[in-house]
Each structure stands twice: as structure tokens, then as C-alpha cells.
Amino acid sequence: MFKQVLREVVERTEGGIAGLVMGYDGIPVENYVKDDSGFDIETIGMELSIILTQISKASHMLDSGTTREVAIQAERMTTVIRYLNDQYFVALAITPGGNFGKGRFLLRTLTPKLLDDLV
Numbered sequence: 001m002f003k004q005v006l007r008e009v010v011e012r013t014e015g016g017i018a019g020l021v022m023g024y025d026g027i028p029v030e031n032y033v034k035d036d037s038g039f040d041i042e043t044i045g046m047e048l049s050i051i052l053t054q055i056s057k058a059s060h061m062l063d064s065g066t067t068r069e070v071a072i073q074a075e076r077m078t079t080v081i082r083y084l085n086d087q088y089f090v091a092l093a094i095t096p097g098g099n100f101g102k103g104r105f106l107l108r109t110l111t112p113k114l115l116d117d118l119v
Helices: 002-012 041-061 100-118
Strands: 016-023 028-033 069-073 078-083 088-094
Touching: 002 016, 002 028, 002 088, 002 100, 016 041, 028 041, 041 069, 041 078, 041 088, 069 100, 078 100, 088 100
Parallel strands: none
Antiparallel strands: 016 028, 016 088, 069 078, 078 088
16 A cells, blocks of 8 residues: 555656655665656665654754654755654655645645554
């Protein structure tokens, strides 16, 4: 089921490259890479898992509540990360000219499907 949801998010997002469900421990659950482009979403996810853990800690220390979403915009890629629970996150990599808003929307609306499968 994870692969189906990731495929849907990537394919329905203009500029979508890859999607990933991963634990904060850096262990991937599932990924989908568009057109077998060789894009290494798992390495990106492993690096981000460390940062996401720190962001969550900072959010709690600042008493701002639970972190729900993080976006990282770089020169060659935008990555949207949606926290699923205290153990897992989903990430979407998008090209610079891609539809960032639609990617965010799809991650938000399809999160319940991913959560159902994690239980």
C-alpha cells in the first residue's frame, strides 16, 4: 500500500521526482522513484532523518507543539516532509519548477492512508 500512495503523490505532483516513507532511525519503509531515474531518495531521507529529529526536539523545547511539516528548498530540488507520527515521516522530492503546493496538499490528504498501514 505504501508504494501505491507514494506513486500517486509523485505522479500527480507536477515535477515530482520521488517519494519515501522512512523511520526517524534512517531505516526506509518504502520508496517510489519516477521513471527509475536512479534518484537516491533513501540517502536523502537518511540525512534528513537526523535533522527532522532535531527540529522536533526544538519544537517541543519551544513549546510550539508537534511538528507537522518541513520543506527544504535547494537550488536543484525542493523536499517536502510530512511527519506521520513519532516514528515515521513521508518525503516528496520535487524539481525546482514543480508544483510545490499540490505536493503539500497530496501529502496532507494521503497521510491517513499511510498511517492506517503503519498500525
